Amino acid sequence: MLRIALGQMEVIPGRPDLNTAKMLTMINAACNHQADIIIFPEMAIPGYLLGDTWEQQAYLRDCEAFGRQIIAAAGNICVIFGNVAVQWDRHGDDGRVRKHNACFVAHNSRLIATRIKTLHPNYREFDDTRHFVSLRKLAFEEKQDIETLLTPVKISLQGREYTLGCIICEDGWNDDYSTDPIAALHANGPLDLLINISSSPFTLGKNNKRNRVFSRQARETGTPLLYVNNTGLQNNGKTVYTFDGFSTVYSSSGQIITYCQPFTETLAYLELDVDTGGRHRPPVEVPNDFTISSLYQAIHYGVKQFLQSVGITKVVIGVSGGIDSAVAAALYASIISPDNILLVNMPSKFNSQTTRDLAEQLSRNLGCLYTVMPIGQAVEHTAAQITGTPVTNLGSGEQSHLSVSPFVLENIQARDRSARLLGGIAAAFGGVFTCNANKSELTVGYSTLYGDQAGFLAALADLWKHQVYQLADYLNTQIFNREVIPQAAIELVPSAELSWEQSVDEGKGDPIIYPYHDFLFRAFMEFWNRATPEDIVLWYSQGPAVLEQKLGCEPGLVSRLFPGPREFIEDLERWWRLYTGMGVAKRIQAPPVLAVSRRAYGFDHREAQNNVYFTQEYQRLKNQLLPVP
Known part of the structure; x- marks a missing residue:
């Protein structure tokens, strides 16, 4: 039976001194509770969203020094934590010193292992490839099979050797990648524990999906999975992100057996029977975050x-x-x-x-x-x-x-x-x-x-x-x-x-018809495969009901709002021109946005001030709906 501490801490970006002090306090508390392992989030020492602070060598040296303090504090307890790993004798593609987003495993006051993040997200708010070298890239440079580099960490606790599969955040969201770090670790196992240290911002509904994905991974590998995420607030200038924590443990059968309250810094303890893969603990219900x-x-x-x-x-x-x-x-x-x-x-x-x-x-x-x-x-x-x-x-x-x-x-x-x-x-x-x-x-610059x-x-x-x-x-x-x-x-x-x-007493108001335009605008900017007028007109030509189903708005609304194709297209083009035209200029100068959705304005929705454009296929579909006399 292992006693594991989940260090769901608030990570303060750019303050490795404060983060390290907090980690040391948590390590001391975990030792007093006879914990065998304590797990901290990804980039727990430096913070994650730091912009180009990563280019400051003095900052990197500080992070290394604070990391050594954590290693020294790992006496009778195994400490797993995230920090930047620096290769001072090598450089990245930008000519600067080479850096890795890494997971460190320490025990008996010495470093046992360092594992490099395999998959680097390069979408939405993430910009990992700008600063860090991934394990995939390292394998390519060294002309090695990446699967052979994804090796478990072996550690001796209570007189017994345990095999840990240590991954970092995106490594667990691998469905769309050609590399599957979890499968590789499992093949190089067998594993006793899968540990995912993360710095994952809150997005409405994301934890629901994460629970489905991580439950499946635990079930398919037959290995309990421990996910530890940080709380706090980080930003990349134009967009501000909350981090909800919501650290979760999945049994080897994929059941959630414990979790930490979201948006709450906490040091939680778990008694885990590794031999049963955590199946000795009853499953718990987690709140719906959508x-x-x-x-x-x-x-x-x-x-x-x-x-x-x-x-x-x-x-x-x-x-x-x-x-x-x-x-x-x-x-x-x-x-x-x-x-x-x-x-x-x-x-x-x-x-x-x-x-x-x-x-x-x-x-x-x-x-x-x-x-x-x-x-x-x-x-x-x-x-x-x-x-x-x-x-x-x-x-x-x-x-x-x-x-x-x-x-x-x-x-x-x-x-x-x-x-x-x-x-x-x-x-x-x-x-x-x-x-x-x-x-x-x-979205459409309806503001001054x-x-x-x-x-x-x-x-x-x-x-x-x-x-x-x-x-x-x-x-x-x-x-x-x-x-x-x-x-x-x-x-x-x-x-x-x-x-x-715009007299409200006369029922006059905004030109935006929110029950419809909310959903049209959402299709423009939030859909993963973002919609354009070409898509909208195609769906409309297949019938207003098809468009309403695709957008998610109220059935029957489109026909009530637009007597015919001409009115519909005039409305569509008006808002598309504003969204891709004046709206961009205004958004670039807007205040920072607090992000909660699957895509927020700012760094999460990177824009250039270009001319308004309608595709050739859109023009063809438009001419079909509005034939020239």
């Missing part, structure tokens, strides 16, 4: 961690009376004291009394500080200054005047609220102001650059509009247990209220 509860937990945790990591204690939120700002206000009020939250309503002549009252009611319900600062005079002054100040051709002396269109006036209002008022108020309040944009708006797209963090920008509504209901019913977000704000037509054409 729920609004998981979504809230990830966002709440991410915002809280972000505030703490940058030392922010005060927040200013512009509240319009609409749903996005209301959800943002309630979210922050569930994290920090309402006394440290200042809600600001900034009405113009276009704002209805309805939304003004809702903004005040929201503030009253949450107990936050509240102020009203109208923008009418400032907007009029800005418009008058633009139209009244002559523009001079210094060569000819000719003068002209600029004009302010209704559209430009809308943008002036949005920028006045954010760049001038919220920025100034936040400085005076000693805090920051939020960006309340949702993912639907970010330097206006409502500004802020220190876009906490809701990975949520489609329907998810914002779900979160509003969850905050009311499950978090506050009362109606803090007024029901009228939930039922109100979404509107920017920047012109009389």
Whole structure:
């Protein structure tokens, strides 16, 4: 019987000193509990998402030195941990010193084995191949069979030798790779334990899939599998990721026999009978992580961690009376004291009394500080200054005047609220102001650059509009247990209220029809094989029901919204042009996005500012639907 400690720790990126100190504390605690093995996550010492910090040799030397401290602390206990392994006498393809993402096994205060990550993810937020040399690449360079390099680690515990198959994160997600590290380790076994150390960001629903995949691996190899992941917050600049931990142990029959609570740093213990492969323990049920509860937990945790990591204690939120700002206000009020939250309503002549009252009611319900600062005079002054100040051709002396269109006036209002008022108020309040944009708006640039797209963090920008509504209901019913977000704000037509054409009292609102466009936009950017107008029109030509099934929107919706193919195609092209055109320019300058979905804007969705393009096949399908007379 082995006593195993799962070190589900919060890894602080870029702080190997703090991470090592925490690991030493956990090792000491595990020794006091007579644990035989303690397992830490991937890159537990340096952190994982560090950008080009990996190019700093001084940082690498520090990580090595802290790694030696962990090895020295591995006295009577076997310590398995992730760190960077440096080959100072060799270089990578970039000419810099060669680095590996590695798993270290230490015992009796000495290093027993080092195992290099075999598979490097190079999609979504991952960029491993930029910095590290994989075992696959090493095998290619050395002209060796990679399967022969994937050898188990043998260690003596309690007078008995155990064989460990040590892999790192992506090595367990190998279905689409030509190399299967687990199969190779099993073939070079037999194995007593499979150990997967990971640094795996939270994605809505990912753990459900991971449990299916890892359960199958344990069952097929007949080997118990221990998965240890870190908690905390890491980022790659434009996108901020939460790490949920959710460390899990699978018996040799593929049953989950224990797991660590998500988003919680913990040192958990497990008594494992290796001879029975853990089958002596009853299976346990794990929570479904594809729920609004998981979504809230990830966002709440991410915002809280972000505030703490940058030392922010005060927040200013512009509240319009609409749903996005209301959800943002309630979210922050569930994290920090309402006394440290200042809600600001900034009405113009276009704002209805309805939304003004809702903004005040929201503030009253949450107990936050509240102020009203109208923008009418400032907007009029800005418009008058633009139209009244002559523009001079210094060569000819000719003068002209600029004009302010209704559209430009809308943008002036949005920028006045954010760049001038919220920025100034936040400085005076000693805090920051939020960006309340949702993912639907970010997709097509339905926000004003330097206006409502500004802020220190876009906490809701990975949520489609329907998810914002779900979160509003969850905050009311499950978090506050009362109606803090007024029901009228939930039922109100979404509107920017920047012109009389957007009057909420007349039922006028945003041009985005969220029950349909949420799902269309999701197909553009979240589908693994991302959809284009060619795909959308093909599905539409096969029947609106086919399109609705492919997108996942409400049946019958497409026919109700679009009388015929012309209206459908005009709508499709309008949003595609914005998504691949102006929307890109705005997203590049957007605040950091808190990621929770299978693909978030920022580094997770890498974009270039190119011309809008429609494929040849799209043009052919379009001409079939709209024949030229």
